[in-house]
Amino acid sequence: MDDTPDNHIEVPHDHAVVLGAGLAGLLAARVLAERFARVTVVERDELPADGPAFRPGVPQSRHAHVLWSRGVEVIEELLPGITDKLLAGGAALLESPKDFLWLSPADWFGPLPGARILLGSRELLDWTIRGEVLRDRRIRIRDGCLATGLVGGPDGRSITGVRLRGGDPLPARFVVDATGRTSKAPAWLTALGHQAPETTRYDSHLGYSSRYFTIPPDPARRWHGMYVQGRPDSPRGGVLVPLDGDRWLATLVGNGEHAPPTGDEEFLGFARSLRSPALYDALRGATPLSSTAGFRRTANEWRHYERLARRPAGFIALGDAACRFNPVYGHGMTVAALAADALRKEIRTMDTAAVPAAAGRIQRRTTAASEVAWQIATSEDLRYPETEGPPADRTTRVLQRYMSRVMVGANTDPAVAGRFFGVLSLSTSPNTLLGPSTMFRVLSKWRTPTAPRTTAYPAHHGPPGTL
Numbered sequence: 173m174d175d176t177p178d179n180h181i182e183v184p185h186d187h188a189v190v191l192g193a194g195l196a197g198l199l200a201a202r203v204l205a206e207r208f209a210r211v212t213v214v215e216r217d218e219l220p221a222d223g224p225a226f227r228p229g230v231p232q233s234r235h236a237h238v239l240w241s242r243g244v245e246v247i248e249e250l251l252p253g254i255t256d257k258l259l260a261g262g263a264a265l266l267e268s269p270k271d272f273l274w275l276s277p278a279d280w281f282g283p284l285p286g287a288r289i290l291l292g293s294r295e296l297l298d299w300t301i302r303g304e305v306l307r308d309r310r311i312r313i314r315d316g317c318l319a320t321g322l323v324g325g326p327d328g329r330s331i332t333g334v335r336l337r338g339g340d341p342l343p344a345r346f347v348v349d350a351t352g353r354t355s356k357a358p359a360w361l362t363a364l365g366h367q368a369p370e371t372t373r374y375d376s377h378l379g380y381s382s383r384y385f386t387i388p389p390d391p392a393r394r395w396h397g398m399y400v401q402g403r404p405d406s407p408r409g410g411v412l413v414p415l416d417g418d419r420w421l422a423t424l425v426g427n428g429e430h431a432p433p434t435g436d437e438e439f440l441g442f443a444r445s446l447r448s449p450a451l452y453d454a455l456r457g458a459t460p461l462s463s464t465a466g467f468r469r470t471a472n473e474w475r476h477y478e479r480l481a482r483r484p485a486g487f488i489a490l491g492d493a494a495c496r497f498n499p500v501y502g503h504g505m506t507v508a509a510l511a512a513d514a515l516r517k518e519i520r521t522m523d524t525a526a527v528p529a530a531a532g533r534i535q536r537r538t539t540a541a542s543e544v545a546w547q548i549a550t551s552e553d554l555r556y557p558e559t560e561g562p563p564a565d566r567t568t569r570v571l572q573r574y575m576s577r578v579m580v581g582a583n584t585d586p587a588v589a590g591r592f593f594g595v596l597s598l599s600t601s602p603n604t605l606l607g608p609s610t611m612f613r614v615l616s617k618w619r620t621p622t623a624p625r626t627t628a629y630p631a632h633h634g635p636p637g638t639l
């Protein structure tokens with residue numbers, strides 16, 4: 173593609189453009205507005221004006237979304253008061269696994285403290301965050317506007333704007349690609365003669381199917397959600413979470429040939445085939461509010477923008493556009509928040525004019541936010557034989573065996589559970605699981621099998637009607 177006609181466009185020094193008004197894009201816009209006088213967010217969807225609503229650009233919103241405590245904290249730092257607004261909108265802040273029935277690959281978790289999670293519809297999250305971000309007058313959204321490419325500067329080394337379908341190019345000193353998992357930025361860069369990033373990919377062929385329900389109240393029910401995890405010898409799982417609007421969302425998952433059905437008739441039958449009947453029992457008396465929605469493109473994919481030897485100034489990629497994860501570990505939104513926080517820390521003391529040239533450093537710092545989530549998702553996925561990707565090395569195999577033992581410990585030992593959930597919520601370093609006291613507690617349970625026969629219900633909560 174020839175970019176010469178755009179080379180003479182005047183580029184205002186104080187304007188940044190963010191592509192995509194998903195979670196990563198909105199939080200990046202919030203942070204960039206601390207340095208740039210104007211930030212334009214370009215979004216291909218027409219955004220709902222009257223309240224939380226589904227939109228095609230975020231199809232994953234029809235599936236359960238868990239926001240881990242670290243994500244809640246970072247978003248609260250960026251947008252003070254947002255947690256209360258989300259709770260007022262009907263989201264719930266729960267303690268996991270205490271408030272959950274949670275069957276791990278080993279056994280049921282006891283009612284232990286672990287980490288907080290925020291549960292609510294993805295539509296509510298996006299609506300509430302967007303409303304808060306747009307309170308800043310420096311930020312404006314151009315919705316219903318598809319980005320179709322990047323504009324290269326006359327020096328051949330910088331990005332100076334974006335191309336829009338059916339409109340003039342939009343000049344900018346700094347462009348952030350946050351268009352999510354369907355990002356076309358690698359092709360846009362090569363069209364301008366720049367390198368495309370290498371990609372590392374692991375695909376465990378996990379399928380998702382989800383359906384909304386109402387569940388009649390039950391005074392004997394002491395849980396507020398449920399997670400029945402699969403494991404390699406029984407790779408079917410499901411999660412049931414409360415949502416705003418007095419709804420519940422049931423999401424079923426399975427790898428390869430165990431992918432859940434996308435038809436309504438088979439939904440409950442699949443729920444019945446999980447390792448425990450608990451989720452099926454919870455749905456038996458429930459009323460479906462929707463048909464079943466499927467999602468299949470769940471591979472972990474890291475586009476290594478941080479490794480580009482020759483990279484254009486004035487351009488970075490964030491969120492799923494840079495690195496996406498198998499969603500079953502619930503990390504994408506927290507990583508998007510951590511990346512926005514890293515962007516903020518990197519540009520905080522910079523002169524606006526210096527930001528474009530620092531793109532390489534900024535990209536490395538924002539990308540670092542993905543590392544732990546990537547390690548968790550890929551090493552867990554590699555336990556499944558159908559996973560495609562670079563094979564596990566020796567260190568990964570040793571860590572997998574150790575983590576199976578950590579899981580056994582975390583099921584019953586509050587100290588191990590605390591550290592395990594600290595890591596899973598991306599609040600603390602994985603090294604905390606390798607400290608001597610944790611190792612001692614974990615290895616002291618070496619006789620307990622890591623994949624015992626599953627009991628139908630945990631000791632602290634029997635089947636319906638037995639309490």
Ligand SMILES: Cc1cc2nc3c(=O)[nH]c(=O)nc-3n(C[C@H](O)[C@H](O)[C@H](O)COP(=O)(O)OP(=O)(O)OC[C@H]3O[C@@H](n4cnc5c(N)ncnc54)[C@H](O)[C@@H]3O)c2cc1C
Pocket residue numbers: 191192193194195196197214215216217228229230232235236237238239240317318319320350351352353354355380467490491492493499500501502503504505506508
């Ligand atoms: C099935 C599923 C379940 C998930 N569950 C969880 C979970 O439990 N917890 C969690 O933390 N994460 C979860 N995730 C991950 C989470 O959804 C993503 O990590 C998160 O949405 C990333 O945000 P983003 O802004 O990068 O991308 P998105 O939210 O996908 O937003 C991208 C935006 O870019 C827009 N766009 C795309 N192309 C263009 C273009 N050319 N021009 C203009 N706009 C464009 C889209 O319309 C969209 O608005 C899940 C993902 C899936 C698929």
